Amino acid sequence: MRFAATIRIALRALRRNKMRSALTTLGIIIGVGAVITMVGIGNGAKSQVEATVASLGRNVVLIFAGNFSSSGARSGWGGAGTMTVDDADAIGREVTGVIHVSPEVRDRQQVLANGLNWNTQILGEGADYLDIRDWPLSDGAMFTEQDVRSTAKSCIVGQTIVNELFPNEDPVGNVLRIRNIPFKILGVLSRKGLSVMGTDQDDVIVVPYTSAMKRISKRTNISSINLQTDPAASAPKVQADIGDLLRQRHRLGGRDDDFTIRGQEEIANAFTATTKTMTMLLAGVALVSLVVGGIGIMNIMLVSVTERTREIGIRMAVGAHGKDILLQFLAEAITLSSFGGLIGIALGFAVAKIISTSAGWPTLVPVVWVIASFLFSAAVGIAFGFYPAYKASRLDPIDALRYE
């Protein structure tokens, strides 16, 4: 029997019971809808996380003083107080594959300028910091190695600082006061947006780490080290070398590490983990729904075969092979399920759009997923439509013709 005729017969049979067909496809619609929603949201969230992780810079490794994962009492970010500038220098000197190193000192201070004041993050960094973070200046210049060595009273400021303290004038060349010490503004950072943690990365003042330690925080240890590795070098190897070096320098012996090394990958993974959980949950819902939808199709097809026993008998009497009947009912099941698949895809797009718009993510559904879920819904039709169709094809024409 011709393909077009098979499809036409299937469509006519389904149109005959519009309500029933619609309700039967509901399971598939929900299942495919859930898949598309899941993929749309998951990918949107992932691209969002990737963008923020990329804002850290490229091939960045962070070393925090303190250990997040050791048992017992745990110190927070930069809490151990055992990391020094010498550690950073040693890493830069001795570990191969490290391009830039910037010791980091974090502090929060009330800052004054222009008769205004603002509480902000003070970052003490090396002259390489902006290279590591891949963070260009929008105006002015970065402080130099010379400034770092001379504990210069110079700084660069983020966009939020400009908005809060210099709303109407050019900050470059101006002076702001941190703990009453005047710092000259050399440059303004370009806008970076929210961090992975959701904090405002532009609400920052970057000063030479030497100045931060000696003039502002009056401390001798550093909070963390930012470094950038050579893209050609193996990141795990570099991280392991850094770990070995620090353990040796800190004479830890068998004790727990007093530092934590995080590569960019791990940071990204930590944040995609939540998305993954949600994705798995939706995938479960989708799978269950598709199976239930498939059973619904099987159920209705069985009813349909019984209802149309006489029709099957007529078709067989005029020369239909078992195969023709099988294909006819299979085509019906596939039409039903793939139609549900199409509606599900549209529905999934709509829901993903609504959710990601309210969450401020982009909606991304790769074409592969659209095709895959369409094919899967068709496959559900084949899998669950086969038994009823087979049953129809095995009917005896005499019995079928006599069926009332």
Next chain:
Amino acid sequence: MSAVIQLKDVHKTYHTGEVDVLAVRGVSLEIGKGEFVAVMGSSGSGKSTLMNIIGCLDRPTTGHYFLDDIDVSQLDRDALADIRNRKLGFVFQGFNLLSRTSALENVELPMLYTHNHRSHTEVNDRAMAALGVVSLADRAGHHPNQLSGGQQQRVAIARALVNEPAVLLADEPTGNLDTRTSIEVMGVFQKLNDAGMTIVMVTHELDIARYTRRNVVMRDGQVISDKPVEIRLTAPEELSKLQQAQQAVQLS
């Protein structure tokens, strides 16, 4: 006259539980090209079983059946389906048209299952021609529920004719029809037979059997009588008689 249907000592036994039902017990029958045969008998006489065998819907338990010189008694399901499609045309008591499907599409149905594919136009043309034979070309687009019983049966006849079968089989074709429409339908059969079509019909109505040329009577699974029809009725005559009778009733 060459035999289109040749049954040689055909038996059919049904195994239902412990009792074997001997539905057909040694029937030998030859039906030549162009014959018009009525198979008669009371219910349980085995005429329906014999008809199913002749119609290739069922296989004999023993014996041979040659249809158009092909031994069809041992063919498998699919081969039998092809024989039904190309060699046989069926007309049933209950018309057995597909509901909510136009008359034209009902007539096209057998061609849907014919292996050497015809173009859509050819299928359409042939179906229209077949409807023309039964004078229903103007009702091609109507659905069965928009047609009278007689018209539905004529659509069924057109469907049976569309693949130019060797034999037209009719199972109680007038069973669901009133006298007048029954005569009309028999008229269609007579016209087809006059044009050379071989027709085998099952009926238990004696007067309907008299429109055919040969009557085969069965009892207990065997042929007990097989003789030509002596006083043959013709549909046009009977129709005019019926009309006169009705007018007489109206006048009185």
